[in-house]
Amino acid sequence: MKQRITYLVRNPDEFTPEQLAVKPSSIALRKVNAAKEHRITLGLEELPDELRKAFNQWHELHIRWASESPYDAIPPFTSRVSPGLHVFYTPQKDHPDSLLCPLLKEVFGNGFVCEDPKETFIKLPILSERFSMSSSTQFYTRIPDLASLVSYFQSKICPLSPNSCKISASTLLSASYVDIDYDAISHTLIINAFWARAPNEENHWTETISLPGSQETIEIGILNNEPNPDPEDISFSGFLTVLGQDTQPKPTRFQTPTRHYPLSASSLVYKTSFAHPTGLHPTLILTLPTKHLEPPDTTCRLHAHLTLPRTLFIDKYQFSDSLFLSSHHITSLRSISGATDLEAPDWVVPQWGSAALFELDTPSSDPDPDQEAGRDWNITIPLHLRYFPPSNSTHTPLAVPWPVLFWACRAEEGTKMSVNPFDRIHLGYEALFGPKTRFMHIPPAASRNGNGNGRGRREGGGELVEWIDVPVLDLRKAGWVEVGTVGVVLVSFLGLCWVLFGKGVGEGGAGVKKVGKGKKRQ
Known part of the structure; x- marks a missing residue:
């Protein structure tokens, strides 16, 4: 080790x-x-048998977990991912991957919803040749803390180690982010944890x-x-x-x-919120101060990388209209992958969700007379909710992680970023850019006391997570709906029978009488 x-x-x-x-x-x-990074490298022979057996079946596995609490990044630890658990995975050819989901559930808790990587994971678009060997699939889920991971380390990895191993594992509960990497070339497992303070x-x-x-x-x-x-x-x-x-x-x-840079001497931060009432078509709002929203370089473009659970989706056809994009201060939808079916309800979608990369407009390239100096620059992204399964309540809470905002800039020719011993890759978005791209990250604003809707933060909720109350069918009142539906159908059926048969029989009888009377008079 x-x-x-x-x-x-x-x-x-x-x-x-x-x-x-x-x-x-x-x-x-x-x-x-100081900020602290702790990096541990383990060989396969140092791992328990179940882990060694599983890793031997995979080509590469990269896990990225980020805290829901905002933290101050310090160079060179400035790269970011949306809060929660990201898994990037590539299977080996002619090897089963049936061990992945059960192992992830054991390590990160039963709340990890994954049955089969072939159905649950989504394909990663690779637009850069530099990252042609990047992971082929991605998974995301909300994991507020690493209590399950700490318990797993203490029970499965630390029994054969000194007591200091359990103490070190417990410190992961306060980490700002944790990375776990394995690849079949090096046959090593690397655990990397970072504490901002x-x-x-x-x-x-x-x-x-x-x-x-x-x-x-x-x-x-x-x-x-x-x-x-x-x-x-x-x-x-x-x-x-x-x-x-x-x-x-x-x-x-x-x-x-380094590939990831901070914005030096800048007060630029961003906030995330939803327009209220959200309804079934919520609008995500990214707010930045106009006076600080200037590109660090002429080659820099502002981007946002969204990680959406399957209960939310993006209608990619909306973003093909230039007037629509301009009205929302968006330049283009550069990439989208995952669950994008426009009609499917939540319970029939097998994938975990979707990931999207937007190139955003700035005041300098799209002057707006309504945006005065010193005011905020709002970028709006229309989203859509899927139908939820019924529950014993009128609404179901939905957690949406904050996106990652950064400037993508062109690096100088000849820059060898791979020599950086602190570099992070496999973040889900760097493969969507060229090999000579440097990322200047915009930090999220400090936490607000509440979730943006005036009701305060939910229990267990985080500061970099927005909550939406989604209306659902209340099973406690579903009986009245069933009775009412049956009653309406029955009344409609009887009314239809009366129109088709009852009224026709009456008119037919009257006609017979008239004919009889006419014969009598003759």
């Missing part, structure tokens, strides 16, 4: 080497204000890291970002130590290109 722990100090002027105490087999940190009131790390065994090593870096004249590179300086080899931290400095 290999471990790499990186601390990104937020304010270098506040950090001093005296806050570190290094010994041959441990390092102690005292009140270090320390999970305590002081937001400082005070902890001791010790070697789990005498034959193992842990690479630890305490770094800070340095100004760099090259806008496509990031530079770091700080201290590096390897427990089990070094006795004192060594000064280090390095520079690397």
